[in-house]
Amino acid sequence: MYADTQNDITRQVVRVAQLLLAYGAESDLVEEISQRLGRALGLGSIELSISSNSLVLTSLVHGRCITTTRRIREHGINMRVVCELQRICLLAEKGLYGPNEVRKRLARIAPKTYPAMLVIPMIGLSCASFCHLFGGDWMASMITFFASAIGMAARLFLARRHFNPLVVFSLTAFVTTAVAQLGYECPLTKTPELAMAASVLMLVPGFPMINAISDMVKGHMNVGISRWGHATLLTVASVIGITIAMQLGGKFL
Secondary structure (H helix, E strand, C coil): CCHHHHHHHHHHHHHHHHHHHHCCCCHHHHHHHHHHHHHHCCCCEEEEEECCCEEEEEEEECCEEEEEEEECCCCCCCHHHHHHHHHHHHHHHCCCCCHHHHHHHHHHCCCCCCCHHHHHHHHHHHHHHHHHHCCCCHHHHHHHHHHHHHHHHHHHHHHHCCCCHHHHHHHHHHHHHHHHCHHHHCCCCCCHHHHHHHHCHHHCCHHHHHHHHHHHHCCCHHHHHHHHHHHHHHHHHHHHHHHHHHHHCCCCC
């Protein structure tokens, strides 16, 4: 294999690893897909070092090493991108894709999201279902639905304008809790506290926490601790928004 070919394949493999990390894949999966794709495209071996905001990848062919570094910028969790990258790896392993096909396929990858008009009512319905499971009455579930739907609309509005995630979580928690307090102001339900508790469940950073634990269990301590810290900050930001809304509503008085 010529040096130029090795350079080209190394860039493609590191791009795959970069996208996997940016869109929420766990570190062990990033290493596995990178090594499998590199071997499928003709590299001897791939060594990968992952940190919280960067990665270093080294390819080896016939004793010749090429090392490259990439910075990781998070784009939010998107499993469609992760699945598409895994599909590219599988097709390359089967011999259906060579370096040129992989390059073209990577250039076409773009994150796809569900429309807001579908996400907002589904979030409201899920939180209302939790309220019902917790023992809330039907009016509490309705209040939860509207509070969480309005909160999700605010979250999407802020996210589209590229606010800091901590600000997004804090303001979303504030808006959601403020709306959920209607159950206290108006005698509509006997379980207003359940509406307040269930309406903010959409802000629980479950996926980052699962990834953090998975990374730490599998030996990627630096990345795991970083992800755990980020999830903790998001939780604290949500608590701040909830606390401010409750203080303004007089629920701590």
